[in-house]
Amino acid sequence: MDEQKKEYEKLKKKLRDALVQKKQLEAKWNSLEQEVYDKETEYLSQKPSSRMGNILLGFQGFNKSSSAQQILSDHSHSSNAQPLDDNDRIFSLSSYLFAKQLAASNHQEQTKSND
Amino acid sequence: MPAPAVDSSRFRHRKISVKQRLRIYKSHEIKDLEQEDVSAISSQHQQRELMEIETGVEKNEEKEEHLYKILQSNQLRENKKDLFIPTPDASKTWDEFDRFYQGEFKCPTSYIQFSAQLEDCCGTLYNMDEEDEIFLADLNKSLADSVEPLTEDEFELIMANFESSIKDRQPFLSMDPESILSFADLKPTMLKNDVGDSGVKKELAKEIGMPEDEPFLTMFDNKRPLGKREKNMETLIELFGEKIHDHWKQRKISRHGCDIFPQLKSERNNDKDDNDPYVCFRRRELRQPRKTRRIDVQNSQKLRLLCQQLEYTKDLALTVAKRERAVLEVLENEKFVFQARAQLKTMKRKLGIDADNEDLYSAKKQKLVSSVRTIKQQQQLLLQKQLQIQQQQQQQLQQQQAAITSDSSVKRAKSSKSSKLHKEDSGLYADEKGSEPKKKGPKTGSNKNKEQSLSSAQEIGAQSPVANVSNVQQQQKQASSQVYVKLPNSKIPDIVLEDVGKLLHSKEKSTRKFVEDRMRKRKQEDGDIFFNLTDDPYNPVFNLSIPDNVSPQDAPFSSVAGSKFEVKTSYYSPNLQNYITGTANDIKVFNKEGEAVENNEYKKLEFFNPFDNEIHTHSREFPIAFRRRRGRFNMEYIDQRKTDHNINDMLLQFIDLDGIQKQELDNDVINVYDSKLDDLSRSYYHWKYDSNYNIYGSKFSDEPAKLNQISNDTQVVRFGTMLGSKAYEQLRDATIKYRQEQINKRKKLNSLQQQQMLQKGQQPINNAPHSQSSSPPSHQDTRKNPGSTPNQSSPPKKHVTPNAAA
Numbered sequence: 001m002d003e004q005k006k007e008y009e010k011l012k013k014k015l016r017d018a019l020v021q022k023k024q025l026e027a028k029w030n031s032l033e034q035e036v037y038d039k040e041t042e043y044l045s046q047k048p049s050s051r052m053g054n055i056l057l058g059f060q061g062f063n064k065s066s067s068a069q070q071i072l073s074d075h076s077h078s079s080n081a082q083p084l085d086d087n088d089r090i091f092s093l094s095s096y097l098f099a100k101q102l103a104a105s106n107h108q109e110q111t112k113s114n115d
Numbered sequence: 116m117p118a119p120a121v122d123s124s125r126f127r128h129r130k131i132s133v134k135q136r137l138r139i140y141k142s143h144e145i146k147d148l149e150q151e152d153v154s155a156i157s158s159q160h161q162q163r164e165l166m167e168i169e170t171g172v173e174k175n176e177e178k179e180e181h182l183y184k185i186l187q188s189n190q191l192r193e194n195k196k197d198l199f200i201p202t203p204d205a206s207k208t209w210d211e212f213d214r215f216y217q218g219e220f221k222c223p224t225s226y227i228q229f230s231a232q233l234e235d236c237c238g239t240l241y242n243m244d245e246e247d248e249i250f251l252a253d254l255n256k257s258l259a260d261s262v263e264p265l266t267e268d269e270f271e272l273i274m275a276n277f278e279s280s281i282k283d284r285q286p287f288l289s290m291d292p293e294s295i296l297s298f299a300d301l302k303p304t305m306l307k308n309d310v311g312d313s314g315v316k317k318e319l320a321k322e323i324g325m326p327e328d329e330p331f332l333t334m335f336d337n338k339r340p341l342g343k344r345e346k347n348m349e350t351l352i353e354l355f356g357e358k359i360h361d362h363w364k365q366r367k368i369s370r371h372g373c374d375i376f377p378q379l380k381s382e383r384n385n386d387k388d389d390n391d392p393y394v395c396f397r398r399r400e401l402r403q404p405r406k407t408r409r410i411d412v413q414n415s416q417k418l419r420l421l422c423q424q425l426e427y428t429k430d431l432a433l434t435v436a437k438r439e440r441a442v443l444e445v446l447e448n449e450k451f452v453f454q455a456r457a458q459l460k461t462m463k464r465k466l467g468i469d470a471d472n473e474d475l476y477s478a479k480k481q482k483l484v485s486s487v488r489t490i491k492q493q494q495q496l497l498l499q500k501q502l503q504i505q506q507q508q509q510q511q512l513q514q515q516q517a518a519i520t521s522d523s524s525v526k527r528a529k530s531s532k533s534s535k536l537h538k539e540d541s542g543l544y545a546d547e548k549g550s551e552p553k554k555k556g557p558k559t560g561s562n563k564n565k566e567q568s569l570s571s572a573q574e575i576g577a578q579s580p581v582a583n584v585s586n587v588q589q590q591q592k593q594a595s596s597q598v599y600v601k602l603p604n605s606k607i608p609d610i611v612l613e614d615v616g617k618l619l620h621s622k623e624k625s626t627r628k629f630v631e632d633r634m635r636k637r638k639q640e641d642g643d644i645f646f647n648l649t650d651d652p653y654n655p656v657f658n659l660s661i662p663d664n665v666s667p668q669d670a671p672f673s674s675v676a677g678s679k680f681e682v683k684t685s686y687y688s689p690n691l692q693n694y695i696t697g698t699a700n701d702i703k704v705f706n707k708e709g710e711a712v713e714n715n716e717y718k719k720l721e722f723f724n725p726f727d728n729e730i731h732t733h734s735r736e737f738p739i740a741f742r743r744r745r746g747r748f749n750m751e752y753i754d755q756r757k758t759d760h761n762i763n764d765m766l767l768q769f770i771d772l773d774g775i776q777k778q779e780l781d782n783d784v785i786n787v788y789d790s791k792l793d794d795l796s797r798s799y800y801h802w803k804y805d806s807n808y809n810i811y812g813s814k815f816s817d818e819p820a821k822l823n824q825i826s827n828d829t830q831v832v833r834f835g836t837m838l839g840s841k842a843y844e845q846l847r848d849a850t851i852k853y854r855q856e857q858i859n860k861r862k863k864l865n866s867l868q869q870q871q872m873l874q875k876g877q878q879p880i881n882n883a884p885h886s887q888s889s890s891p892p893s894h895q896d897t898r899k900n901p902g903s904t905p906n907q908s909s910p911p912k913k914h915v916t917p918n919a920a921a
């Protein structure tokens with residue numbers, strides 16, 4: 001009986017540790033998602049190089065001499081770029097949860113606009 | 116005689132050019148030529164000549180043996196059946212195919228995509244040959260029992276490592292193969308060297324944080340058999356390096372320092388050998404683009420950007436991989452928790468413990484919610500922060516103001532309150548930043564924040580104006596509505612919206628137009644002959660009296676006011692069905708007062724049945740059918756039947772065409788002036804195309820009101836108004852004229868009076884009545900002058916009456 005009780009206590013402690021660990025892991029996961037999101041935002045809104053091509057648009061732009069000249073020469077236009085399309089966030093969207101969140105927020109916006 | 120003409124027919128003749136000189140052969144030379152022609156020497160000469168003719172094949176290819184033969188035979192017109200360009204036989208099948216290509220291929224629904232290079236798939240870049248096989252067998256035999264034998268894959272790996280290392284260290288080994296480095300020298304390079312993709316994989320695994328003993332597998336990798344682990348490069352080199360190095364060195368020297376594994380031969384710099392058939396890729400002769408410093412700079416910048424891009428991409432991909440790894444850990448943890456709980460429960464039941472339940476259940480059923488703050492949310496948060504900072508500042512300001520007026524105790528209380536608020540706020544931000552990542556979505560968090568700000572605003576409400584709250588709300592509204600783009604007025608597309616009324620209106624208009632057009636067409640067909648008042652669908656059947664000066668055909672367009680037409684009688688057939696079939700016999704007649712009148716004249720109104728062809732007759736003059744019919748009000752109509760059928764049939768009734776033709780054909784010479792046939796054919800066309808109607812529409816004079824595409828009604832109204840305005844203008848002019856004359860008259864009168872006054876200065880009082888009585892005759896003079904209009908006669912009368920009274 002005592003042995004069993006000991007084992008019980010041990011198991012309980014293990015469970016508690018696991019729960020604590022769980023919280024930590026989830027925090028880590030969350031911060032990683034945020035990191036992906038932030039990096040992605042930075043990457044996709046990077047003006048001069050992104051315009052010549054990125055992982056989404058392909059890198060053909062680097063092959064064209066004419067467009068490159070323009071892009072490299074004018075830095076003035078870099079300020080007025082079009083806003084990011086959320087569907088372009090392929091990295092963040094590879095997470096199911098983020099996709100869900102995005103869909104939910106879009107839905108909310110729609111209902112808001114309908115009001 | 117020109118030279119080419121002499122050549123036999125089997126040669127292609129060259130074009131005779133004006134610029135080219137032609138040799139003239141004399142008679143004694145021709146004999147020789149013929150002899151030459153036959154002789155073998157000449158044929159050789161001709162062959163040389165032949166090749167000069169364009170074959171249409173590229174010059175250097177012409178010399179290819181088979182093609183050359185074919186071309187020659189072609190020109191010599193020899194038998195070319197047994198001449199062909201040999202091609203490899205592709206008709207045979209390969210017996211062993213099934214041995215090497217196993218498995219079933221299922222065609223995927225999408226395109227087959229493959230982006231990996233060949234080198235990515237075939238493992239190490241070294242393939243064993245027979246010599247290596249023998250060596251490996253020997254090596255494995257000589258090994259001690261404790262050492263695991265070297266597999267072929269591992270051998271290839273090591274060999275590849277040797278090859279790449281030596282390339283790194285001694286790139287010009289082929290100049291002096293004997294100077295090859297020893298194993299000890301090569302070893303450090305080999306250890307550092309990354310052969311195949313194992314090094315990359317290791318690095319990637321390290322970056323993601325995979326445990327060391329776990330293999331890093333991508334989707335391109337084959338699944339390794341369980342239990343068998345790839346040996347580490349270091350241990351391999353340690354174990355077999357020395358021995359393999361000897362073997363490798365031998366082979367390398369025998370290959371004169373080149374790669375052991377045969378490489379594709381390609382052209383080296385500058386040494387071009389067109390005759391070497393083993394050169395795989397030949398360089399194309401291209402003009403080198405001119406290099407400028409600008410282009411160099413640009414290209415290097417491009418490369419830098421590309422590198423940057425790729426690095427970013429790699430970084431992102433790695434972060435994603437890390438995230439997935441974290442997710443895996445979470446799931447594993449979850450699984451462990453679940454199992455532990457299950458165990459704990461059973462144990463509790465056994466031991467009969469009824470406490471410590473809080474760990475057994477998760478507090479709530481947690482829904483997995485991602486809490487990534489998107490840009491919009493971040494913006495919102497920022498806005499709210501700013502708002503709160505503003506509020507706090509306001510608060511402080513108010514407190515300071517209050518502090519001036521109120522006593523110190525109140526002040527203390529307030530400041531403590533505000534600081535508490537401040538603390539609460541900051542704590543909330545800390546929360547937002549990640550202390551509770553899972554429980555609430557960012558939306559709820561921000562809501563809470565909003566509530567907080569609102570409540571704090573209300574708390575201050577006693578001192579601060581209520582407008583503050585609404586201000587906050589307004590700003591929040593603005594923030595949320597910024598999502599939508601406001602278009603400037605100039606950019607909103609200019610579309611006139613259709614409404615039902617308009618649509619119906621246009622529809623009715625078009626139907627009206629359609630009916631009108633139909634009616635007009637019929638009017639054209641009727642021409643001058645018929646005047647049909649029933650044309651107007653909007654009128655009932657009337658019997659009108661047309662004014663004398665209006666001709667019936669112009670009546671519908673006449674601008675004479677409608678009142679001049681007088682409706683004498685109107686007719687009405689109550690049964691439309693009967694009317695249409697022409698059997699109506701109760702026609703009601705009304706006079707212009709609207710009273711029913713005894714109807715004994717018409718039992719039947721006009722009805723034209725176009726299919727009734729019993730009535731028509733043939734005229735002698737024209738081969739055309741006419742029909743006479745009596746219409747309404749005893750009006751007589753003559754209809755011409757349409758001549759749509761072959762007019763020749765009818766013509767033949769009158770004229771013996773065949774006879775004429777025969778007669779005409781009998782004569783050899785046709786007399787144009789007397790020819791009956793010609794005359795007939797011309798008159799035939801005359802009948803065919805001449806008509807009483809103008810096919811391009813009615814004559815211009817027929818529709819006087821159709822000017823400028825203005826409808827009849829409008830024209831009438833316009834004309835009427837024009838008349839009216841003209842009359843008005845005339846009247847006005849006349850009045851003005853009259854008034855001026857009146858004034859002139861008055862002036863004259865006055866001067867006359869003054870003269871009289873001067874003349875009869877002694878008795879001015881008696882003068883007045885005299886002068887007045889003298890005015891009437893002068894009035895009558897003026898009345899004749901202004902002229903014709905009767906209106907003008909009225910004002911002078913007024914003048915007359917007082918005189919008469921006087």
